[in-house]
Amino acid sequence: MKQLAMYINGVFDTAFNGAYQDVLNPATEAAIASEPQGGQAEVDRAVAAARAAQPAWERLPAVERGAYLRKIAAGIRARADELTDTIVAEGGKTKDLARIEVMFTADYLDYQAEWARRYEGEVLQSDRPRENIFLFKRPLGVIAGILPWNFPFFLIARKAGPALVTGNTIVIKPSSVTPINCHIFSEIVHDSGLPAGVFNVVNGGDDTGSLLAGHKQVDMVSLTGSVRAGAEVMAVAAPNITKVSLELGGKAPALVLKDADIDLAVQSILASRVGNTGQICNCAERVYVHRSIEREFTDKMVAAMKGVRYGNPAEAAEGALEMGPLIEARAAEAVAAKVARAVEQGATVLCGGKRAEGKGYFFEPTVLTNVHNGMDIMKEETFGPVLPIAVFDTLDEAVALANDCEYGLTSSVYTTDLNEAFYVVRRLQFGETYVNRENFEAMQGFHAGWKKSGIGGADGKHGLEEYLQTQMVYLETNI
Secondary structure: OEEOOEEEOOEEEOOOOOOEEEEEOOOOOOEEEEEEOOOHHHHHHHHHHHHHHHHHHHHOOHHHHHHHHHHHHHHHHHOHHHHHHHHHHHHOOOHHHHHHHHHHHHHHHHHHHHHHHOOOOEEEOOOOOOEEEEEEEEEOOEEEEEOOOOOHHHHHHHHHHHHHHOOOEEEEEOOOOOOHHHHHHHHHHHHHOOOOOOEEEOOOOHHHHHHHHOOOOOOEEEEEOOHHHHHHHHHHHHHHOOEEEEEOOOOEEEEEOOOOOHHHHHHHHHHHHHHHHHOOOOOEEEEEEEHHHHHHHHHHHHHHHHOOOEOOHHHOOOOOOOEOOOOOHHHHHHHHHHHHHHHHOOOEEEEOOOEOOOOOOOEOOEEEEOOOOOOHHHOOOOOOOEEEEEEEOOHHHHHHHHHOOOEEOEEEEEOOOHHHHHHHHOOOOOOEEEEOOOOOOOOOOOEOOEEOOEEOOEOHHHHHHOOEEEEEEEEEOOO
């Protein structure tokens, strides 16, 4: 069984003598690695290393910082097969989705490297005849990146890419459920020759994350996780007035209007619901379909969900499965409890509705009807392959139902009427809206939620700005 090591100041800490925790394969429930559980000493060392390395890293021309990102991207591509198998084993992803994550991560680092010559300050007009006013963009300093388990490899790059290219240094805390891929990322970083201390990894659980988020020498905490985790990060960061950037939960509505292409809607919503076994915060969690097409849509969706192929992704060829297991036992138990509660509140199970038999944390693809917004299943994030379908009669009713939610990450609309599409889009209270396509963002966009779905955002120009602060310079001359 592989024993992981923390990566601090350019060195793998193989001498760590603290506690370790087993990493389980969710398809087999077998232990496949052991992860060190870092504490205050490891967090302090990692943050101190990042702090010491930051001034020299900032002084390096941005194009040279970007060149390191390209080296790391090349290293990822060279180990793509190993990384794909690792993500499959520890996260339960299908091979197709795992490979997409690996290659998208490499592409994302190359994309971030391109910003080296593109992010800019400003020269402003002065009211004084001999004065020049400059607005400089400066790095924040030391970034703490706290990662989830559902896209553990890509989220390293989503946080480290923009942080490093803008002159920050970073300490990553991977999920204790899926830390093996981050260990490999650290090996690739080490082989790239990145200066010691610029990129660091501290392993551990929630306590380790809290120590990192609350550290006085951290300048920003970037977390992807649950609303509960986001609230805890805000609480421990508050005494230091540390900036936070939070991508939290979602309860994405999908609105299927009366003139929608039903087959397209079914195909796209299915992809959004069973991708990563429904464990994606921005994918469709609830559907509202116009009453006139409800029967046809529901029949086709049930047939599609019944046709979903799932199993142990490590034993299947690429393209053979649409779905793997849930991430852990408590996730499977939580999804089962949510379905049981929905039935108790009046929902009807049209397919699925229970854990699959045998080893692994598998849950049957599930469709629920006779649901309404007063039910828990329509309000609380499910994070599993469960799709509740509700009915509406008017556009305004559909919008009101969609917005009746404490989350505001993503949403989607299916229609062939451009006027109705824009009518709905302009009224939805979500950071992203997808029209006639599955919920999956572009790296050049801006992934940001409203309401309890987060603060700040990631990707593109606006995501890069999260890692920068301004310095105003008023320069008076004698000429």
